[in-house]
Amino acid sequence: xxxxxxxxxxxxxxxxxxxxxxxxxxxxxxxxxxxxxxxxxxxxxxxxxxxxxxxxxxxxxxxxxxxxxxxxxxxxxxxxxxxxxxxxxxxxxxxxxxxxxxxxxxxxxxxxxxxxxxxxxxxxxxxxxxxxxxxxxxxxxxxxxxxxxxxxxxxxxxxxxxxxxxxxxxxxxxxxxxxxxxxxxxxxxxxxxxxxxxxxxxxxxxxxxxxxxxxxxxxxxxxxxxxxxxxxxxxxxxxxxxxxxxxxxxxxxxxxxxxxxxxxxxxxxxxxxxxxxxxxxxxxxxxxxxxxxxxxxxxxxxxxxxxxxxxxxxxx
Numbered sequence: 001x002x003x004x005x006x007x008x009x010x011x012x013x014x015x016x017x018x019x020x021x022x023x024x025x026x027x028x029x030x031x032x033x034x035x036x037x038x039x040x041x042x043x044x045x046x047x048x049x050x051x052x053x054x055x056x057x058x059x060x061x062x063x064x065x066x067x068x069x070x071x072x073x074x075x076x077x078x079x080x081x082x083x084x085x086x087x088x089x090x091x092x093x094x095x096x097x098x099x100x101x102x103x104x105x106x107x108x109x110x111x112x113x114x115x116x117x118x119x120x121x122x123x124x125x126x127x128x129x130x131x132x133x134x135x136x137x138x139x140x141x142x143x144x145x146x147x148x149x150x151x152x153x154x155x156x157x158x159x160x161x162x163x164x165x166x167x168x169x170x171x172x173x174x175x176x177x178x179x180x181x182x183x184x185x186x187x188x189x190x191x192x193x194x195x196x197x198x199x200x201x202x203x204x205x206x207x208x209x210x211x212x213x214x215x216x217x218x219x220x221x222x223x224x225x226x227x228x229x230x231x232x233x234x235x236x237x238x239x240x241x242x243x244x245x246x247x248x249x250x251x252x253x254x255x256x257x258x259x260x261x262x263x264x265x266x267x268x269x270x271x272x273x274x275x276x277x278x279x280x281x282x283x284x285x286x287x288x289x290x291x292x293x294x295x296x297x298x299x300x301x302x303x304x305x306x307x308x309x310x311x312x313x314x315x316x
Contacts (some may be wrong), residue, residue, distance in 0.1 A: 007024040215238075
């Protein structure tokens with residue numbers, strides 16, 4: 001008799017959120033996300049904020065109790081904040097002590113690849129598809145024919161740029177919800193933020209033209225649930241008019257009023273307008289106005305990869 005394959009767990013340390021996904025075959029045993037905001041102030045100081053560091057480590061410690069309870073293998077990945085932090089080695093050592101495995105700090109191209117492979121696991125067709133992953137600190141784009149990419153485990157086109165919802169919002173503080181904005185202010189701050197995002201997203205202009213655009217990441221997940229007025233589900237679409245209405249509504253409210261809205265994630269209420277603005281600019285550059293939201297993303301792609309099997313360990 002073959003021994004039972006243990007469940008697979010993955011902790012992802014992002015600029016805005018620290019997440020856990022535990023799968024037993026196709027069954028999801030745990031899926032959690034906490035807004036630890038590890039990237040707080042990072043673009044100004046180049047170093048990890050001490051409070052953000054402790055918030056993130058506390059979330060990981062809690063997650064590890066669940067991982068042990070599921071008797072799962074565990075791996076850990078980190079993204080933009082850890083790519084940029086000058087004191088990342090010290091934090092890496094602290095994470096390793098908690099998890100028993102050194103976090104794999106993904107390159108931008110790796111992040112784009114695993115996001116694509118996660119989001120297109122069940123996609124069909126022979127046309128190239130784009131997957132846009134708007135994170136807190138960076139934004140990734142990957143384009144390929146899904147079946148071809150899944151078969152070879154790599155993606156023909158990947159690009160990562162240094163703008164995300166946290167970074168763009170910090171550069172345009174009026175987006176954050178310190179106060180409700182009047183209509184003229186909303187127009188002005190959005191124009192400035194869009195121009196800023198567009199300049200950084202400019203490399204996407206040379207990407208192959210996709211037949212459709214799938215978006216993943218916390219900004220996309222939250223916006224889709226708010227547009228649909230229902231808990232997030234796979235395949236929700238968002239057109240430009242829906243995104244524009246949501247943006248205007250958010251900027252017309254202060255942060256407390258945003259957090260009271262249905263289906264919003266409180267951890268994302270301050271940076272959501274910036275995330276939507278990035279989605280909008282990517283849509284404009286790629287000439288694909290309507291996006292499709294996938295609930296499977298970076299974590300699902302990495303859990304299914306050879307890289308997971310090579311790095312995962314069991315913590316008893």
